[in-house]
Amino acid sequence: MKKDEIPQDDANLLEGKTRDLCYAVDKDGNYTTGLSTGWDPKNAALQHALDFFDERAQEVKEKVLKGKLSPLAYFMEARFMDANLLADYMEISKRDVKRHMTPKYFKDLTDDVLKEYAEILRIDLKDLKDFPTS
Amino acid sequence: MQIDFKHHQSAHCENGVTSNLLKYYGIDASEPLIFGMGAGIFFTYLPFVKVNHAPGSSFRPMPGLVFKRAASNLGLGIYRKKYRNPKKAMRDLDEVLEKGMPVGIQVGVFHLTYFPDPYRFHFNAHNLVVFGKEGDNYLISDPVMETTTTLTTKEMQRVRFAKGIFAPKGQMYYPKDIPESINYELAIKKGIKKACADMLGIPIPLMGVKGIKWLAGDVRKWPKKHGEKKAALYLGAVVRMQEEIGTGGAGFRFMYAAFLQEAAEITGKSELKDLSEQMTACGDRWRDFAINSARIYKSRDKSGESYEMSADILLDIADMEKKVFTGLKKVY
Numbered sequence: 351m352k353k354d355e356i357p358q359d360d361a362n363l364l365e366g367k368t369r370d371l372c373y374a375v376d377k378d379g380n381y382t383t384g385l386s387t388g389w390d391p392k393n394a395a396l397q398h399a400l401d402f403f404d405e406r407a408q409e410v411k412e413k414v415l416k417g418k419l420s421p422l423a424y425f426m427e428a429r430f431m432d433a434n435l436l437a438d439y440m441e442i443s444k445r446d447v448k449r450h451m452t453p454k455y456f457k458d459l460t461d462d463v464l465k466e467y468a469e470i471l472r473i474d475l476k477d478l479k480d481f482p483t484s
Numbered sequence: 485m486q487i488d489f490k491h492h493q494s495a496h497c498e499n500g501v502t503s504n505l506l507k508y509y510g511i512d513a514s515e516p517l518i519f520g521m522g523a524g525i526f527f528t529y530l531p532f533v534k535v536n537h538a539p540g541s542s543f544r545p546m547p548g549l550v551f552k553r554a555a556s557n558l559g560l561g562i563y564r565k566k567y568r569n570p571k572k573a574m575r576d577l578d579e580v581l582e583k584g585m586p587v588g589i590q591v592g593v594f595h596l597t598y599f600p601d602p603y604r605f606h607f608n609a610h611n612l613v614v615f616g617k618e619g620d621n622y623l624i625s626d627p628v629m630e631t632t633t634t635l636t637t638k639e640m641q642r643v644r645f646a647k648g649i650f651a652p653k654g655q656m657y658y659p660k661d662i663p664e665s666i667n668y669e670l671a672i673k674k675g676i677k678k679a680c681a682d683m684l685g686i687p688i689p690l691m692g693v694k695g696i697k698w699l700a701g702d703v704r705k706w707p708k709k710h711g712e713k714k715a716a717l718y719l720g721a722v723v724r725m726q727e728e729i730g731t732g733g734a735g736f737r738f739m740y741a742a743f744l745q746e747a748a749e750i751t752g753k754s755e756l757k758d759l760s761e762q763m764t765a766c767g768d769r770w771r772d773f774a775i776n777s778a779r780i781y782k783s784r785d786k787s788g789e790s791y792e793m794s795a796d797i798l799l800d801i802a803d804m805e806k807k808v809f810t811g812l813k814k815v816y
Contacts, residue, residue: 351768351771368628372738395723395727402713
């Protein structure tokens with residue numbers, strides 16, 4: 351790759367927080383570096399993956415709305431987690447986490463436990479408590 | 485308190501932390517040089533390991549190895565410690581900073597507050613340098629960021645004790661026993677020999693050049709075996725490993741070419757310069773692979789032709805890289 355070919359296809363995936371350092375050759379054939387705001391094939395790969403995960407999360411959301419699962423199940427999927435990982439973070443058993451995924455056990459959880467979940471899942475307590483259910 | 489530490493942005497976190505920490509101790513080695521001396525170039529395809537619902541692939545060896553190999557080839561010692569108890573881990577970090585030493589730590593990016601959101605997956609092998617503490621804020625030099633940043637004590641403890649694969653377990657490290665003089669030529673030779681052994685000599689068909697060939701074979705089968713949707717996700721996952729934050733473009737191939745160029749100057753071996761150019765060509769071919777694959781996951785090309793073409797490009801790359809590493813083997 352030539353230095354003047356370092357791609358600048360900004361799809362706002364880096365959110366303006368940083369740019370990627372790339373290695374490329376200058377006109378004399380010597381290696382140098384330059385910053386890139388993004389590259390289309392790479393942006394598209396990430397976006398495609400994010401859409402794929404979002405589709406899965408939406409399927410879980412449907413089940414939450416129908417009262418089959420608790421809001422925790424949706425946020426777990428939306429944050430690319432599984433029961434194992436969430437149990438690790440919560441320092442409780444996987445069986446307990448799976449129970450909390452059901453509306454029956456979820457409704458008895460204290461605010462303290464919900465707060466802990468919310469922090470791990472990077473959401474607010476109210477996202478869990480005020481999740482719309484039909 | 486703040487340590488007089490210079491932040492230099494790098495493409496990859498581990499090389500960057502290593503290079504920046506060594507610079508602090510007066511060893512002026514660039515990122516490509518660290519990467520090459522640490523034998524950072526690799527390829528492995530791990531179809532049975534699923535990462536975010538797709539088969540795993542990697543363009544570099546296991547986390548921590550580049551630092552370990554670079555330090556060992558340069559004749560340095562490393563202090564490294566893992567923790568069970570977060571409180572103890574935080575206390576020890578503070579103590580090291582009190583002594584005025586910058587320190588490398590391993591973290592997970594999922595809770596890394598300053599990181600761009602779309603990249604905050606459960607990736608636990610990220611590295612950064614802590615170079616001071618002011619009030620409740622740790623001063624952070626994250627080599628993939630353009631500028632320095634901070635983390636609160638609470639945030640710091642959370643990222644150091646991220647959970648899941650490669651859980652950092654509070655790991656911190658810094659170089660010690662710095663030798664009086666450094667033999668770069670020897671470190672370069674050792675790094676290149678190790679890279680050749682990794683790319684050509686591992687008797688497992690999923691690793692090195694053979695891994696690229698195996699991947700090519702699987703890419704052809706994906707659309708029939710898993711359906712369009714999953715096949716596209718799988719191909720995208722390879723491109724992400726190749727291009728996302730940290731590889732410097734084309735799965736570290738350009739960075740390795742930069743290393744070979746620098747190595748040619750240091751050692752005076754002109755063959756390395758030719759091999760650097762060949763390596764650049766490999767990198768350009770990886771970029772072709774990404775461009776062709778993007779057609780599939782962008783427009784959902786259903787003909788299956790694009791998969792064949794992506795696989796053909798991979799076979800081409802395998803041959804090209806085999807030539808480069810065979811050439812490197814002849815030099816050393």
